[in-house]
Amino acid sequence: MEFTLLGNALIGAAALWGSIRYLDRDGRLTAAAPRPWDVALGASMLGLVVGRLWAMIGAGTNPLTHLFDVLLIRGGVDTVGASLAFGAALAWGYRDRLAVATDAIAAPALFGLAGWHGGCLVRGACAGTPTTLPWGVEGTGGVFRHPIEVYAALLLVGGGLLIARAWRTGSLPGRLGSLAVVVAAGSRALTEPLRLHLGSGLLGFYLVGTLAGIVMFAIAGRKGHRPRPQQPAEQA
Numbered sequence: 001m002e003f004t005l006l007g008n009a010l011i012g013a014a015a016l017w018g019s020i021r022y023l024d025r026d027g028r029l030t031a032a033a034p035r036p037w038d039v040a041l042g043a044s045m046l047g048l049v050v051g052r053l054w055a056m057i058g059a060g061t062n063p064l065t066h067l068f069d070v071l072l073i074r075g076g077v078d079t080v081g082a083s084l085a086f087g088a089a090l091a092w093g094y095r096d097r098l099a100v101a102t103d104a105i106a107a108p109a110l111f112g113l114a115g116w117h118g119g120c121l122v123r124g125a126c127a128g129t130p131t132t133l134p135w136g137v138e139g140t141g142g143v144f145r146h147p148i149e150v151y152a153a154l155l156l157v158g159g160g161l162l163i164a165r166a167w168r169t170g171s172l173p174g175r176l177g178s179l180a181v182v183v184a185a186g187s188r189a190l191t192e193p194l195r196l197h198l199g200s201g202l203l204g205f206y207l208v209g210t211l212a213g214i215v216m217f218a219i220a221g222r223k224g225h226r227p228r229p230q231q232p233a234e235q236a
Helices: 004-023 028-032 036-058 079-093 098-118 148-169 175-194 203-224
Strands: 127-130 144-147
Touching: 004 028, 004 036, 004 098, 004 148, 028 098, 036 079, 036 098, 079 098, 079 203, 098 148, 098 175, 127 148, 127 175, 144 148, 148 175, 175 203
Parallel strands: none
Antiparallel strands: 127 144
């Protein structure tokens, strides 16, 4: 029985909460995205539940007859189900101000995801494919492996810092939320070849996600640059 993935969730939640608190120190984040902690945490929890159920069903386990296994998290959380559920919940929570709110919550979401990946250090599950690099972590049989989850966490933190800085200086509505999708999916696409897989992996899903983020970024830019309609000249 394994409960350590719950530790990952707590670390991710702490990173999400801390980044929201820091970026909202002047109240600007809350003004753009009301109740950011409640909405983001709720979306994250829904993502974990859906991703866990998705993983159980994919492994041939009936959640209705194995309810306790949802908490044990033996087989992990399915990334596809978790990502889709999180995005849908966030979009629903901010449906009346989606572009502005997702821009504001973009960086904290990436920091929270980085905390989830970085939690591998607590549960000793960072290792990927074998490597001879000096920062490799020792795996079973004394083989040194890429600390793949740390790679992903660093990419997410770097993207989050850039987005947080861009948000503080102002940007076209919708662009930073789209860029966060590119960073989240792209960081996994970049690290996917170094991961250990029992099956085919999820590289295709992450590439599609990256492309979708790029398309959304381009659409947001076009909307932001639409010329304003000219007002009719006043008659003398």
